[in-house]
Amino acid sequence: MNVSIDVSWKSLNKHDEELCGDKVEILKTEDSDIVILADGMGSGVKANILATLASKILGTMFLKGEPIEEAVATLASTLPVCKVRGVSYSTFSILQIFHSGDGYLVEFDNPGCIFVRNKKLMTIPGIGNWTAQYIAMRTMQWTDAFLETDTGIKKALGGRTSKEMYKMAEAWRPWRSYATISLWNSL
Numbered sequence: 001m002n003v004s005i006d007v008s009w010k011s012l013n014k015h016d017e018e019l020c021g022d023k024v025e026i027l028k029t030e031d032s033d034i035v036i037l038a039d040g041m042g043s044g045v046k047a048n049i050l051a052t053l054a055s056k057i058l059g060t061m062f063l064k065g066e067p068i069e070e071a072v073a074t075l076a077s078t079l080p081v082c083k084v085r086g087v088s089y090s091t092f093s094i095l096q097i098f099h100s101g102d103g104y105l106v107e108f109d110n111p112g113c114i115f116v117r118n119k120k121l122m123t124i125p126g127i128g129n130w131t132a133q134y135i136a137m138r139t140m141q142w143t144d145a146f147l148e149t150d151t152g153i154k155k156a157l158g159g160r161t162s163k164e165m166y167k168m169a170e171a172w173r174p175w176r177s178y179a180t181i182s183l184w185n186s187l
Contacts, residue, residue: 003101005033014043021047025055027063032098034062039110041082041089050079054090062094068106111135137177146176156183 011020021043027034036058040050054075061071079089091109098104105113114132115122121132130149137145147153148165157165172179 002099003097005097007033007035009037017044019045019048021051023048023051023055025059027059029063031100032096034059034097035095036062036092037094037110038090038092041091047089050089053079054092058092058094062096068094072108116140137180143177144174146172146180150180152184152187153180156186 007024007026009024011022011024013020021040023036023038023040025036025038027036036055038051038054038058040047040052040054057074057078058071061074062068075090075092082089092106093108093110093113094104094106095113096104107113112131112135114135116136121129121136130147133142133145133147136142137147146166146169148162148169153165154160154162157168160168169176169179
């Protein structure tokens with residue numbers, strides 16, 4: 001099997017910011033494709049610089065075969081530390097897809113990865129439906145996400161069970177994300 005991947009992303013700047021605090025790095029090796037997403041904490045120029053540093057450091061070390069623990073230690077000792085939170089100013093995810101079809105995913109303080117196949121969210125151990133639906137709605141502009149277990153949705157729909165709310169929301173397809181946001185705004 002020879003697997004090839006197609007990668008795309010959209011970076012959104014915060015209001016009145018010229019730069020995004022996220023950096024995506026695409027690397028290719030003889031037997032794999034690697035995607036690195038680094039998120040510099042905060043926004044604007046500082047976050048962009050920190051995300052770029054993190055993605056370059058991770059990419060360089062990863063390509064040289066350094067263990068991920070060494071890359072994290074290097075980031076922690078290289079990037080400045082937030083005085084309030086006491087953590088380095090970047091989070092990251094690394095996805096390596098081998099041409100054989102195998103994959104390797106490392107996540108460090110980023111929201112969990114979600115997988116979509118045939119326009120359906122796939123379940124992943126450790127990533128609940130609420131998280132997957134929320135990420136798909138907010139970052140992928142998914143129009144049909146519905147968070148029936150969300151506290152705000154439960155409050156807005158007045159004591160219905162999750163099953164009842166899910167059944168009600170079926171009539172709103174394929175625009176359930178808009179209904180979700182409208183319900184939140186009604187509170």
